[in-house]
Amino acid sequence: MNAQNNSDSEPIDxxxxxxxxxxxxxxxxxxxxxxxELSQPLRQLMDQLRRHDAELH
Incomplete structure (x- = not known):
């Protein structure tokens, strides 16, 4: 994901x-x-998020 950098905003902790x-x-x-029914790209992203969450816990 691309975050926009705005000089007026504060970073999020x-x-x-x-x-x-x-x-x-x-x-x-x-x-x-x-x-x-999820589309194939969305299903792949959901699987990727699940794997990432599992690695963090």
């Missing part, structure tokens, strides 16, 4: 970034019901 990611993930889970 890890805890805040994690909270934002968790909130976005929860909203996606609510929007994408289990019966929703």
């Amino acid at each position: 890890h805890k805040t970034s994690r909270s934002i990611c968790d909130a976005v993930g929860e909203r996606l889970q609510q929007s994408l019901h289990p019966e929703t």
Whole structure:
């Protein structure tokens, strides 16, 4: 992901970034019901995120 660097903004610390990611993930889970068929690229990205999360825990 590309982050925009704006001289007027402050950097986001890890805890805040994690909270934002968790909130976005929860909203996606609510929007994408289990019966929703994901496209192949989105399925691959979801698998990649799961592997990354598993490595962090």
